[in-house]
Amino acid sequence: MPKTILEVMDLKKHFTDRKGLFHSLGERHPSIPAVDGVSFYIKENETVGLVGESGCGKTTVGRTILRLEKPTSGKILFDGKDITSIPTDELRRLRGQMQMIFQDLDAALNPKMRIRDILSEAITVHHKIDGAEAGKRISDLLEQVSLKKSKLSNFPHELSGGEKRRVGVARVLSVGAKFIVADEPTSALDVSIQAQIVNLLRDLQKRLGLSYLFISHDLPVVELISHKVAVMYLGKIVEIGLSDRIASRAMHPYTHILWSSLVEKQNKENPQKAKSVQADRWGVFDFERPVSGCRFAPRCPVYESSGRPAICIDPSTEPQLEDIGGSHQVACHFPL
Amino acid sequence: MTAVPILKIEDLRTYFHSRSKQAFIRSVDGVSLEVMKGQTLGVVGESGSGKSVTALSVLGLVSAGPGVISGKIGLRSDRIQKDLLEGLGEFVKLTTKDGKIMEVSKDVAGWRRGAERIMSKVRGKEIAMTFQNPGSSLNPFTPVGKQITEAIRLHTSTKTEREAKERALSWLHRVKIDSPRLRFDHYPYGLSGGMCQRIMIAMALASEPSLLITDEPTTGLDATIQSKIVDLLEELKSELGITTMLISHDISIISQLSDSVAVMYGGTVFEYGPTKEVLSKRGNSKHPYTSALLASIPSAQNIREKRYLQAIEGDVLDTINIPTGCRFYSRCSRMTERIRERCVGHEPDLRETGSRHKVRCWLYFD
Numbered sequence: 001m002p003k004t005i006l007e008v009m010d011l012k013k014h015f016t017d018r019k020g021l022f023h024s025l026g027e028r029h030p031s032i033p034a035v036d037g038v039s040f041y042i043k044e045n046e047t048v049g050l051v052g053e054s055g056c057g058k059t060t061v062g063r064t065i066l067r068l069e070k071p072t073s074g075k076i077l078f079d080g081k082d083i084t085s086i087p088t089d090e091l092r093r094l095r096g097q098m099q100m101i102f103q104d105l106d107a108a109l110n111p112k113m114r115i116r117d118i119l120s121e122a123i124t125v126h127h128k129i130d131g132a133e134a135g136k137r138i139s140d141l142l143e144q145v146s147l148k149k150s151k152l153s154n155f156p157h158e159l160s161g162g163e164k165r166r167v168g169v170a171r172v173l174s175v176g177a178k179f180i181v182a183d184e185p186t187s188a189l190d191v192s193i194q195a196q197i198v199n200l201l202r203d204l205q206k207r208l209g210l211s212y213l214f215i216s217h218d219l220p221v222v223e224l225i226s227h228k229v230a231v232m233y234l235g236k237i238v239e240i241g242l243s244d245r246i247a248s249r250a251m252h253p254y255t256h257i258l259w260s261s262l263v264e265k266q267n268k269e270n271p272q273k274a275k276s277v278q279a280d281r282w283g284v285f286d287f288e289r290p291v292s293g294c295r296f297a298p299r300c301p302v303y304e305s306s307g308r309p310a311i312c313i314d315p316s317t318e319p320q321l322e323d324i325g326g327s328h329q330v331a332c333h334f335p336l
Numbered sequence: 337m338t339a340v341p342i343l344k345i346e347d348l349r350t351y352f353h354s355r356s357k358q359a360f361i362r363s364v365d366g367v368s369l370e371v372m373k374g375q376t377l378g379v380v381g382e383s384g385s386g387k388s389v390t391a392l393s394v395l396g397l398v399s400a401g402p403g404v405i406s407g408k409i410g411l412r413s414d415r416i417q418k419d420l421l422e423g424l425g426e427f428v429k430l431t432t433k434d435g436k437i438m439e440v441s442k443d444v445a446g447w448r449r450g451a452e453r454i455m456s457k458v459r460g461k462e463i464a465m466t467f468q469n470p471g472s473s474l475n476p477f478t479p480v481g482k483q484i485t486e487a488i489r490l491h492t493s494t495k496t497e498r499e500a501k502e503r504a505l506s507w508l509h510r511v512k513i514d515s516p517r518l519r520f521d522h523y524p525y526g527l528s529g530g531m532c533q534r535i536m537i538a539m540a541l542a543s544e545p546s547l548l549i550t551d552e553p554t555t556g557l558d559a560t561i562q563s564k565i566v567d568l569l570e571e572l573k574s575e576l577g578i579t580t581m582l583i584s585h586d587i588s589i590i591s592q593l594s595d596s597v598a599v600m601y602g603g604t605v606f607e608y609g610p611t612k613e614v615l616s617k618r619g620n621s622k623h624p625y626t627s628a629l630l631a632s633i634p635s636a637q638n639i640r641e642k643r644y645l646q647a648i649e650g651d652v653l654d655t656i657n658i659p660t661g662c663r664f665y666s667r668c669s670r671m672t673e674r675i676r677e678r679c680v681g682h683e684p685d686l687r688e689t690g691s692r693h694k695v696r697c698w699l700y701f702d
């Protein structure tokens with residue numbers, strides 16, 4: 001039985017909106033419940049995919065887990081240890097074990113430093129090793145991420161998108177991280193390069209026993225790379241399960257709509273079912289609207305077609321994730 | 337009825353100066369394309385392959401130098417039959433070496449004057465365009481309804497304010513903006529990305545153009561919103577028979593919406609033909625790049641079997657250092673010993689391999 005490397009319990013992260021509308025009125029700043037009670041776990045050597053529309057809180061989940069943001073409430077266990085509120089000096093040690101690959105290709109690459117220096121800095125910050133040893137470690141890393149040695153003397157802006165991504169991966173590996181939050185690692189890359197990076201990440205997982213939280217809006221890639229997939233909506237996970245079940249036997253109306261919006265699939269598979277749960281009014285959600293009951297109700301076709309059942313919008317019965325067998329959980333009163 | 341081209345681009349070249357590298361960026365380097373009346377031409381390719389610059393060249397909207405330097409852009413609508421670059425050649429002098437353009441001297445002011453004389457009757461009126469970034473076509477300081485109304489009065493025979501306003505409203509309705517009367521007075525600021533795309537499409541179509549160019553209409557939008565935009569474009573096409581040049585890096589959208597497709601790479605067209613043939617994984621005589629691109633996208637099968645993706649090794653082409661031979665040479669996995677010399681030394685032409693199907697690859701020519 002593989003051990004659980006990360007466990008998150010009822011995690012919340014609320015931001016105060018500094019530029020909020022109500023600011024000038026002297027009222028309390030409205031808070032944005034970017035992450036609003038999220039629970040899941042990741043086992044060693046496992047990839048959990050996290051999907052959902054932009055703004056639903058995926059990045060904030062990743063950043064809060066790594067303690068790049070201070071959690072509002074809830075609990076984060078890493079390798080069995082509660083890290084929810086550990087002090088800064090312990091955080092530094094933690095950074096040697098858990099790391100983030102940022103969506104922005106340039107985020108972790110100091111534009112004024114050569115690639116060699118970026119990598120050797122990352123190595124020596126976390127491990128007390130000397131120059132020769134660091135050099136050896138850098139060669140190993142280059143090989144692991146298939147980057148040409150000649151690129152070491154380049155500055156970040158002289159690299160292509162794919163090469164920058166490889167350096168980003170090498171930097172994360174250089175500190176010896178075992179758990180990696182990969183935030184949209186392929187979205188800034190060209191189609192032909194995306195596949196290279198997806199393969200690289202899978203390969204590294206196999207060779208080094210890594211665990212990933214893989215955040216992406218590219219559903220086929222998520223389905224391919226993840227063992228489990230969690231679907232997020234407005235700060236909450238509405239469904240989680242094995243990736244093939246999420247993709248082909250979704251129980252939550254939102255999950256179903258997400259996957260059936262894949263153009264290719266919509267044509268082939270089950271057009272009848274897809275139509276019946278297809279939303280007509282498909283606006284953008286906003287955090288300003290107070291939630292009462294199920295957050296998805298204002299856009300939910302099942303709610304609409306079942307005559308707007310009161311239970312869906314009753315504030316005292318917000319649907320919670322419930323086990324439906326086969327490691328599958330869904331938060332909906334009327335699962336498909 | 338045989339299809340007639342409304343737009344026919346021939347051997348278009350649009351270059352830019354790279355100051356830091358002291359060289360040309362050959363963004364569009366000999367592109368030929370046709371958009372048939374009533375049909376959708378898809379232009380697909382990775383970022384930097386020259387899709388947007390091709391479209392901007394057609395509309396005379398390339399601002400940096402030297403910009404468009406040669407080619408023909410034939411427009412044949414009901415109202416205008418003309419080469420949009422007619423007579424502009426005299427403002428450019430090209431110095432070539434081994435068939436490659438090494439030097440360009442362009443009388444920019446003269447070119448611009450000549451181009452504007454032609455384009456003022458074409459832009460917005462005959463050819464309308466939507467942009468990936470709404471900021472390029474929506475004015476942030478004018479309510480969206482008013483912008484559409486103005487486009488209608490400027491470009492169509494509807495001239496009275498009241499009538500134009502009615503039409504604008506019906507276009508907002510047509511592109512499925514919810515509460516169009518309310519949105520009419522909204523400023524672009526604060527509208528979602530999907531809404532902005534709809535409004536740009538409404539504005540472009542409101543001037544009743546002969547050709548609509550739409551550049552990455554779904555890029556950057558959430559999947560759910562994307563599929564709604566695709567539905568809209570499909571509906572507009574089948575109901576209004578609009579002639580469209582659809583630009584996108586997203587193969588699935590191109591394959592759903594286009595009749596024929598051009599696959600671009602490094603400023604040229606690699607493959608061109610009916611969408612069904614070009615973008616089907618099992619099609620014949622395909623360009624190695626197209627096949628590899630299709631194979632690198634996760635398919636139902638390799639997802640099910642959790643297989644590795646077939647990546648295309650190497651990196652996207654840097655259009656500053658165009659190789660002498662085939663632009664795909666360094667990444668091609670299908671080159672054989674028999675043709676290696678040609679692949680390295682000579683760029684293949686875009687040649688017919690089947691009915692209306694063209695490929696730029698030595699594999700198919702002996």
Ligand SMILES: Nc1ncnc2c1ncn2[C@@H]1O[C@H](COP(=O)(O)OP(=O)(O)O)[C@@H](O)[C@H]1O
Pocket residue numbers: 015016017032034052053054055056057058059060061287
């Ligand atoms: N530092 C911050 N301050 C205020 N609001 C934030 C901050 N970071 C994120 N948010 C808000 O939290 C919500 C979730 O954001 P994010 O986690 O980035 O979503 P996703 O990654 O799913 O697109 C958004 O509404 C976003 O505007």
Ligand SMILES: Nc1ncnc2c1ncn2[C@@H]1O[C@H](COP(=O)(O)OP(=O)(O)O)[C@@H](O)[C@H]1O
Pocket residue numbers: 352353361363381382383384385386387388389390399400655
């Ligand atoms: N105004 C400009 N000045 C210099 N280079 C440009 C300019 N516009 C585009 N380019 C370059 O031309 C190439 C093709 O760009 P573009 O047509 O926008 O590609 P895409 O296929 O992604 O739409 C790119 O390398 C881009 O950097």
Ligand code: SF4
Pocket residue numbers: 253254294295296297298300301302303312319331332333334335
């Ligand atoms: S609980 Fe009701 S509103 Fe929410 S997703 Fe289920 S059916 Fe739709």
Ligand code: SF4
Pocket residue numbers: 623624625662663664665668669670671672675679684696697698699
């Ligand atoms: S011309 Fe040669 S190198 Fe180019 S795509 Fe064809 S086989 Fe490959």
Ligand SMILES: [Mg+2]
Pocket residue numbers: 055058059060
């Ligand atoms: Mg994000």
Ligand SMILES: [Mg+2]
Pocket residue numbers: 387388389551552
């Ligand atoms: Mg573009």
